[in-house]
Amino acid sequence: MNDQNSPSSVDGELVSTGVRSLRELIEIVSGRSLKEQMPAEDFGLAEALPFPFLALVGQYEMKLALLLTLINPAIGGVLLIGPRGTGKTTAVRGLLDLLPPVERSACFYGCLPEDIESGGIDAVCPDCAQKYARGDSLTRTDRVKLIELPLNALLEDVVGGIDERAAIHERMRLKRGILAHADLNLLYVDEVNMLERSITDAILDAAASGRYTVRRASISATYRSRFALIGSMNPEEGDLRPQIMDRFGLRVVVEGLLDPAQRLEAYHRTHAYLTNPRQTIAAFSEVTQTALDEIAAAKSLLPKVILPDEVAQAGIRLVQSLKIDTLRAEVTLFEAARAFAAADGRTTVTLDDLQQIAPMALRLRRSDFMSKFIESLAREDEAIRGQFNQ
Numbered sequence: 001m002n003d004q005n006s007p008s009s010v011d012g013e014l015v016s017t018g019v020r021s022l023r024e025l026i027e028i029v030s031g032r033s034l035k036e037q038m039p040a041e042d043f044g045l046a047e048a049l050p051f052p053f054l055a056l057v058g059q060y061e062m063k064l065a066l067l068l069t070l071i072n073p074a075i076g077g078v079l080l081i082g083p084r085g086t087g088k089t090t091a092v093r094g095l096l097d098l099l100p101p102v103e104r105s106a107c108f109y110g111c112l113p114e115d116i117e118s119g120g121i122d123a124v125c126p127d128c129a130q131k132y133a134r135g136d137s138l139t140r141t142d143r144v145k146l147i148e149l150p151l152n153a154l155l156e157d158v159v160g161g162i163d164e165r166a167a168i169h170e171r172m173r174l175k176r177g178i179l180a181h182a183d184l185n186l187l188y189v190d191e192v193n194m195l196e197r198s199i200t201d202a203i204l205d206a207a208a209s210g211r212y213t214v215r216r217a218s219i220s221a222t223y224r225s226r227f228a229l230i231g232s233m234n235p236e237e238g239d240l241r242p243q244i245m246d247r248f249g250l251r252v253v254v255e256g257l258l259d260p261a262q263r264l265e266a267y268h269r270t271h272a273y274l275t276n277p278r279q280t281i282a283a284f285s286e287v288t289q290t291a292l293d294e295i296a297a298a299k300s301l302l303p304k305v306i307l308p309d310e311v312a313q314a315g316i317r318l319v320q321s322l323k324i325d326t327l328r329a330e331v332t333l334f335e336a337a338r339a340f341a342a343a344d345g346r347t348t349v350t351l352d353d354l355q356q357i358a359p360m361a362l363r364l365r366r367s368d369f370m371s372k373f374i375e376s377l378a379r380e381d382e383a384i385r386g387q388f389n390q
């Protein structure tokens with residue numbers, strides 16, 4: 001198990017390592033900030049009083065995609081594509097009040113019951129082994145968190161690195177990065193098309209495998225990193241590499257509101273929020289609570305939702321008729337349709353569910369490059385065969 005920040009090694013080092021305030025000192029001494037080593041502002045966490053998600057006017061598809069991701073993280077994340085000022089970031093931050101409960105490891109080392117199921121009792125720390133033997137739970141119920149990747153994040157912030165404070169004291173220790181903190185949470189990456197390549201690759205690799213390993217000097221650590229990725233991009237500011245685009249499950253094109261009445265209502269709500277955010281939040285608190293309950297209910301129903309064979313076959317026929325190669329298309333289509341059925345309180349996916357989800361799951365997946373490439377390959381093969389026949 002990793003020893004990235006064991007509590008015992010902090011005492012006695014504080015006074016010399018530049019603690020900024022008495023409050024910070026007291027928090028570190030009392031152990032409160034040990035598990036969340038970096039202060040919250042380092043993650044650019046969402047603001048304390050976000051604009052209520054349900055107060056957003058229009059933008060049905062964006063709202064649906066984000067809620068389905070809360071219900072079923074296996075959808076593979078959401079990419080919001082659109083110009084500035086269309087409410088992408090506001091919508092994502094508004095999710096703060098809708099985040100469902102999640103079971104997390106109660107142990108400092110992240111031990112989980114499934115570690116014992118797969119690796120035996122030695123796969124967890126001695127404390128957790130004892131707990132397990134007593135029949136106590138190794139997890140606790142928490143809420144999913146929304147973690148934002150700061151625009152100026154460095155690779156070291158993202159994956160973690162040497163803990164400088166520990167290094168001063170000749171203790172080599174690794175510090176958890178944003179990707180480790182994102183475990184079982186939502187990770188929001190604004191302007192994903194503007195990120196440095198190494199950072200995008202690190203995020204996508206972690207998102208795909210649910211874990212990642214950091215090696216620095218002689219030490220290494222592997223962290224769990226199972227998160228739902230939400231990206232946003234403004235196509236006016238640059239393209240997204242096709243292989244990155246492929247990694248996002250649902251794709252939503254967010255346009256400005258077209259209906260003048262909707263635009264006016266959006267103006268009124270924004271104005272009211274800017275004047276008195278608490279009043280706007282209070283006005284939507286009841287529907288927000290209802291939505292929160294619904295999301296939690298859908299999430300617990302999800303494991304029971306089945307995809308009948310005939311519906312799955314229709315989905316695959318659709319994907320193939322669109323000449324989409326990537327298998328991620330089906331995964332997203334089916335998982336999103338299951339979440340959609342669960343959100344409707346049903347345990348069987350219907351053709352209608354697929355139809356509702358298909359545009360979000362399948363658009364922007366066809367690769368012109370690949371179809372041209374395959375065509376030219378076929379021509380070349382024919383030429384080669386032609387040479388043989390001569």
Ligand SMILES: [Zn+2]
Binds near residue numbers: 111
């Ligand atoms: Zn443990």
